[in-house]
Amino acid sequence: MKIRIIFIVVVVLALLAGVPWYGSASIVQFGIDALLTATLAQGWNLIGGYAGYPSFGNSVFYGLGTYGTAIAMAQFGLPFWAGLVVGGILAVLCALLLGIPILRLRGPYFAIATLGLAAAMGAVIANLGIAGRNNGLILPLFRGDALFYELALGLLALTTLMIYLVSESRFGAGLIAIRENEDAAAVMGVNTTLYKVMALALSGFVSALAGGIHAYWITFIDPGSAFDATLNVKMVIMAVFGGPGTVLGPIIGAFLLSAISEVLAAKISTVAGLFFGGVIVLAVVFMPKGLIDVGYGVRRLGLSYFVQNIRQNRL
Amino acid sequence: MTASEPKPIFTARGLTKRFRGLTALSAVSFTQNEGEILGLIGPNGAGKTTLVSLISGTLSPTEGEIEFEGQRIDGLKSYRRAHLGIGRTFQVMKPFPGLSVLENVAIGALFGTGRGERSRVRARERARACLDFTGLNHRADQRADALGGPDRKRLELAKALAMQPKFLLLDEVMAGLNPVEVEEVIALIMKIRANGVSILVIEHVMKAIRRLSDRLFVLHHGEKIAEGKPDEVLNDPRVVEAYLGRRRR
Numbered sequence: 001m002k003i004r005i006i007f008i009v010v011v012v013l014a015l016l017a018g019v020p021w022y023g024s025a026s027i028v029q030f031g032i033d034a035l036l037t038a039t040l041a042q043g044w045n046l047i048g049g050y051a052g053y054p055s056f057g058n059s060v061f062y063g064l065g066t067y068g069t070a071i072a073m074a075q076f077g078l079p080f081w082a083g084l085v086v087g088g089i090l091a092v093l094c095a096l097l098l099g100i101p102i103l104r105l106r107g108p109y110f111a112i113a114t115l116g117l118a119a120a121m122g123a124v125i126a127n128l129g130i131a132g133r134n135n136g137l138i139l140p141l142f143r144g145d146a147l148f149y150e151l152a153l154g155l156l157a158l159t160t161l162m163i164y165l166v167s168e169s170r171f172g173a174g175l176i177a178i179r180e181n182e183d184a185a186a187v188m189g190v191n192t193t194l195y196k197v198m199a200l201a202l203s204g205f206v207s208a209l210a211g212g213i214h215a216y217w218i219t220f221i222d223p224g225s226a227f228d229a230t231l232n233v234k235m236v237i238m239a240v241f242g243g244p245g246t247v248l249g250p251i252i253g254a255f256l257l258s259a260i261s262e263v264l265a266a267k268i269s270t271v272a273g274l275f276f277g278g279v280i281v282l283a284v285v286f287m288p289k290g291l292i293d294v295g296y297g298v299r300r301l302g303l304s305y306f307v308q309n310i311r312q313n314r315l
Numbered sequence: 316m317t318a319s320e321p322k323p324i325f326t327a328r329g330l331t332k333r334f335r336g337l338t339a340l341s342a343v344s345f346t347q348n349e350g351e352i353l354g355l356i357g358p359n360g361a362g363k364t365t366l367v368s369l370i371s372g373t374l375s376p377t378e379g380e381i382e383f384e385g386q387r388i389d390g391l392k393s394y395r396r397a398h399l400g401i402g403r404t405f406q407v408m409k410p411f412p413g414l415s416v417l418e419n420v421a422i423g424a425l426f427g428t429g430r431g432e433r434s435r436v437r438a439r440e441r442a443r444a445c446l447d448f449t450g451l452n453h454r455a456d457q458r459a460d461a462l463g464g465p466d467r468k469r470l471e472l473a474k475a476l477a478m479q480p481k482f483l484l485l486d487e488v489m490a491g492l493n494p495v496e497v498e499e500v501i502a503l504i505m506k507i508r509a510n511g512v513s514i515l516v517i518e519h520v521m522k523a524i525r526r527l528s529d530r531l532f533v534l535h536h537g538e539k540i541a542e543g544k545p546d547e548v549l550n551d552p553r554v555v556e557a558y559l560g561r562r563r564r
Contacts, residue, residue, distance in 0.1 A: 170425050173435065177422045180411030180414055181410070181412070184405065184409035185422070186392070187396075188427060189397030189426030189430065190422075
């Protein structure tokens with residue numbers, strides 16, 4: 001059983017890693033984008049899916065990774081890897097400093113506070129000279145989509161491995177307990193503050209790395225694109241669509257939704273957004289626990305699985 | 316009590332809790348002895364649950380001191396108190412609704428006293444034993460939110476037991492149970508005490524508290540109005556008055 005799973009994982013990874021050799025240039029570009037968004041969805045999964053804190057501040061970590069890398073490379077002439085480190089450290093510091101007060105808030109209050117954070121951080125960066133103010137920064141040009149593709153794939157694989165290890169660990173059990181009932185978790189011995197802050201910091205770290213890779217790939221960044229709140233909405237939708245709090249759900253959600261929106265944008269660009277929105281509404285109504293739960297649910301209950309979901313939503 | 320010298324495991328001195336203007340508890344002091352079942356009764360709104368929350372660290376006191384095994388703990392957060400060996404159930408039950416019954420209990424084993432089991436496999440084994448003990452084993456794989464009232468009470472108890480507490484606070488675990496189920500829970504509590512756990516029982520079911528408690532104390536409007544042997548306390552005129560009102564002359 002275990003050997004079979006490892007075998008499948010290796011084959012899938014090898015097939016994905018080979019895309020730059022047998023895929024077209026546009027497929028590789030689509031792949032980089034999809035892999036990075038999947039990494040972001042997976043990062044969100046840790047704080048939103050496992051710990052149950054719906055963060056709208058993950059785009060801040062992404063933005064800090066973007067700017068950390070850009071500043072290190074464009075202003076100080078440091079190599080790319082050093083830029084990634086700078087971005088990662090910035091994001092972790094931000095998660096530690098702001099997480100401690102903000103993670104005291106629960107549910108919608110936490111979501112609103114993190115949303116405010118995203119807006120504020122964009123404004124701060126837009127006024128920093130070292131960050132190029134509103135004009136943004138231009139990174140050294142590096143042509144090599146294949147390399148960026150492999151980097152993004154590697155980051156997604158490592159992030160997913162981390163999520164798997166967390167989900168099997170005592171730490172993961174503590175996060176799930178916090179999500180299910182924080183008061184009960186605390187009196188049963190879960191150090192809730194520490195666990196939440198650690199989840200946010202890890203989540204921020206991988207988001208920042210994704211931001212750094214994206215920055216070097218795209219070579220031009222400005223505050224509007226780096227601190228884009230709709231990017232955070234995308235992470236949430238993808239993770240929730242696929243199955244929050246599961247190891248593979250967010251990846252499936254991210255790949256599927258990226259592909260759908262790519263096809264729609266190419267075919268019927270004007271109503272693409274409308275259709276996309278419709279898919280999400282239907283998904284949340286009929287499968288609130290994500291695609292990955294549909295498999296189990298339908299096998300157990302048949303089509304009444306969907307009816308039960310509607311009932312639970314009190315529609 | 317079979318032990319000759321009662322040894323205190325927990326002491327509260329002058330515990331006061333005010334919520335804005337409302338005084339929920341005023342200057343309550345009591346001692347819990349090792350291996351003892353101490354009963355706590357009082358009319359609705361007397362401050363019983365507030366007292367439990369102060370002990371478990373869910374709330375912090377406005378004034379007063381708490382000592383557990385000779386160590387001041389009133390500055391400690393609830394997870395630290397859990398590591399020291401204080402476990403509680405909630406009157407308004409707080410299961411982990413989306414997890415299976417077994418996973419619910421395993422959380423208690425993974426954390427809890429002495430920071431719990433390191434391995435999730437061993438935590439599950441301990442959880443199985445607790446489910447056996449509380450008679451919930453046949454429901455191990457069901458989701459917690461699928462359980463009915465009595466089984467939810469059992470789950471609440473099993474979760475606290477899995478922590479292997481030294482001091483267990485039971486906040487109305489018998490409320491809403493039928494007489495047969497009450498008997499079962501009484502037997503369970505006796506068995507837990509036989510394992511050396513000190514227990515504070517809050518209960519409205521008088522028959523049960525009379526049989527269970529070695530000693531009993533009564534809260535009324537946030538103040539301790541009586542303490543002693545169950546029979547004496549339950550016949551105390553002040554206690555009768557608190558429950559039934561003043562007799563007309």
